[in-house]
Amino acid sequence: MGQELLSFCPTEAKRLLWIVGMLFALILVLQHLELPYGSNLSSVLTAGQVPVEKNSSFRARDPSSTVNMVGNESVSNGLDDTATHPFHEIANNNKTSDLVSDGSGGSERTLEIDEDEDESGSLVKENATDITLSEERTEKGSNTTDPGGNENTGFPTTPPPAYPPVNPSLNTSPVVVETDVGAPIISVDSNVPLVEKDQTPSSEKTDKSEQLHSGLNETGKDSSVPRVPVVNKVPEVSTLEVYTISDMNKVLHHSWTSYHSMIPQWSSPADQEMQDAASQIENAPIIKNDPNLYAPLYRNLSMFKRSYELMESTLKVYVYREGQRPIMHTPVLKGIYASEGWFMKQLEDHKRFVTKDPQKAHLYYLPFSSRMLEERLYVQGSHSHKNLIEYLKNYLDMIAGKYPFWNRTGGADHFLVACHDWAPSETKKYMAKCIRALCNADMKEGFVFGKDASLPETYVQNSKNPLRDLGGNRPSKRSILAFFAGSMHGYVRPILLQHWENKDPDMKIFGRLPKSKGNKIYVRHMKSSKYCICAKGYEVNSPRVVEAIFYECVPVIISDNFVPPFFEVLKWESFAVFVLEKDIPNLKDILLSIPKKRYLQMQMRVKRVQQHFLWHARPEKYDIFHMILHSIWYNRLHRI
Structure with a gap:
């Protein structure tokens, strides 16, 4: 028996080693077949994880230069005055903290107006003014220039990974949870009806939800219970208390x-x-x-x-x-x-x-x-x-x-x-x-x-003539430094009047003006002012922003966290002034610190951007x- 045992063991050992080797090879194959959002096997056999996202291939190039703030007025460093823009801000995709902070830091840094360009194309040295800004974050990023002088996106050119299409037979509903800066967190819920008020996953499947994907291309209709992505609770990202126009550029x-x-x-x-x-x-x-x-x-x-x-x-x-x-x-x-x-x-x-x-x-x-x-x-x-x-x-x-x-x-x-x-x-x-x-x-x-x-x-x-009274006086005929009139909606306007109503002849700051036919008193002041104050009411928006452009007056926007219209394509800092609500007491100093040449440039740009803010009886x-x-x-x- 001793001899037989010795001759038997090597054979069994070889078999055992062979089985272990095959299992190891099988594991390697399965790992190789895994997909970015789950295994291929599980996606076929279960409704567990379905790939529901891919990188967007569209990346907009934004040649805007770094925005500096002068008394909370956004002033570009001169790069916005060229027809082609070789510089591009690039956001750090790996660190959300590069874009947002908790807003509690008291860090300060000194910014300086650099150079600006007049309308003929020559660079003009502006009055260099050092302004200390509190709660200003250090921007992380890099500007890239194409050696040939062309615009460079600064974004990776590698195409996004190709994910397999969602299997329409799987009764799953994608759930995209977005943070306040747009970075989504993906999860999947198998049965999420729109009609649930608490927006929590339903524990039941209806007959209609089972038929969500059946016959849609043939009938063009679907009577299933409507389902939408559910916003689940996610850990909060640190945000700012007040977003300057520069901060908004970064978030965009x-x-x-x-x-x-x-x-x-x-x-x-x-x-x-x-x-x-x-x-x-x-x-x-x-x-x-x-x-x-x-x-x-x-x-x-x-x-x-x-x-x-x-x-x-x-x-x-x-x-x-x-x-x-x-x-x-x-x-x-x-x-x-x-x-x-x-x-x-x-x-x-x-x-x-x-x-x-x-x-x-x-x-x-x-x-x-x-x-x-x-x-x-x-x-x-x-x-x-x-x-x-x-x-x-x-x-x-x-x-x-x-x-x-x-x-x-x-x-x-x-x-x-x-x-x-x-x-x-x-x-x-x-x-x-x-x-x-x-x-x-x-x-x-x-x-x-x-x-x-x-x-x-x-x-x-x-409504029959939305362009009535369009335009305003030329700059030399605008004798009023700043103008505002309106009802005391919200908390900002009372503060504005407290500091400036009847305090300075250059600052025409009023409450409601006396009624006049066609609002002529109000219109006359708008047409005769260099800067038109657009202070928020109950909410961040105000019709005065468009009114200022309508009457060719440089808008001064006093409304923290307000996203200006058409922000994704327009460089608002090139033709408007942004003043933080806390800086209302310094409003006149801020406006006077803007050089005359800069004001003339901004006023001319208001006239040029005006075409984007006009209603016509027939669209143009x-x-x-x-x-x-x-x-x-x-x-x-x-x-x-």
Whole structure:
């Protein structure tokens, strides 16, 4: 037996070693087949992890130079005055702290105005003024220049990894959780109905949810329970108490460079068309000058012009016909909320952009009026918006039940245009993934850079002639240094009047002016002032921003955390002044510190940018209607 045992052991040992080797090889093969968001095996056999994101291939180039603040006025360092811009800020994708801080630090650094350029193209040395700024963060990044002098994106050119398409047979719903700077956290929930008020996953599956992806391309309709991505609670990122215009530029860069787009539930030809457009925009030919567009006004003239051209030739919008008047399809064309009404009217009448075939649409418009929503449904004195929110939820339920398009993207290719102050709170729950064009564009109230668009608030007094009284006096005839008049809404305006009403003859700061036909007293002051003060009311937005541009007066925006209109394409610091609310006592010193040459340059640029803020009875190229639509189109391209 001893001899037999000795002869048996080597054979069994060899077998054991062979089995171990095969297991090891099998493990290596399985690891090799693993996907970025789970194993290939688990994605086939279970509904556990489905790849729902990929890097967005569209990266906008922004040649804006570093913005310095003079008394909280944003002043560029002179690079904004060239037709081609070789320098580009590059956000550090790995460190969110490069873009946001807790705002509690008292670090200070001294910034200096560098050089500026006059309109003839020569560089003029400005009065160098050292200003100490508190709570200013050190910007981390690098500027890159193409050796050939061309614009350089500064972004990696390696194509994003190719992920397999989502299996339509899997009953899963992607969930994208976004931080306030646009960096998403991805998770998957298998059954998330829109109608759940607490936005928590449902424990039950309905028959309709089982049929979410069945027969959509054939019928064009889906009666399933509508589902949208759910915003789960995530660890808070440190944010700033007050965002300067320079901080907003950084956050915008971060949203462009770090965002990961969600793959739709199923593909659409429109997706490929938009991806092609994004590629063409990113590789737009360099434009040094254009007779209709003044380069220093834009973050990147070449990309803006190419994007606008592609919007005109490509974009198709489907306007949902459902919805009862007057909340739906009823534009209000007068008053301070007129922007949403004029846009609604002109889009629904526009044959170039509107398609009757929803299968061909790149974007879907939810045609409700936030002004009429408030007028018809708000219960006076109730201090509650619940019934307004419920109305919008029911409308989405009906849209998502009748059409498949909301379910395909969770609403990411849908948009709304709303100017009422309450619009952000009314839409933040059930329309969170939509592109929201909002007048109340407040960074502290959920405005998402790179997705949402800042809607200009326009006070239209005459709906038949919105351009009445356009223009103003030439600079030499503007004898008033600064002007403001208005009701004491909010907390900022009383502070403004406390410091400046009847305190200085150069500062015409008033409460409400006496009534006059056509508001002539107010208009006369606007046309005769160098700087027009745009102080926030109850919310960050004010019609005075557009009014100042309308009357060719340099806007002075006093509204912390307000995102100016068309921020994704316009360089606001090149034609406007931004003053922090805490610096109202120093307002006159801040304005007087701006050299005369700089003021003349800014006033000229206000006149040039004016074309983007005008309503016409029939839309004209580059006007406010087209710019609003372009902001929506441009932001969607970043997230396709």
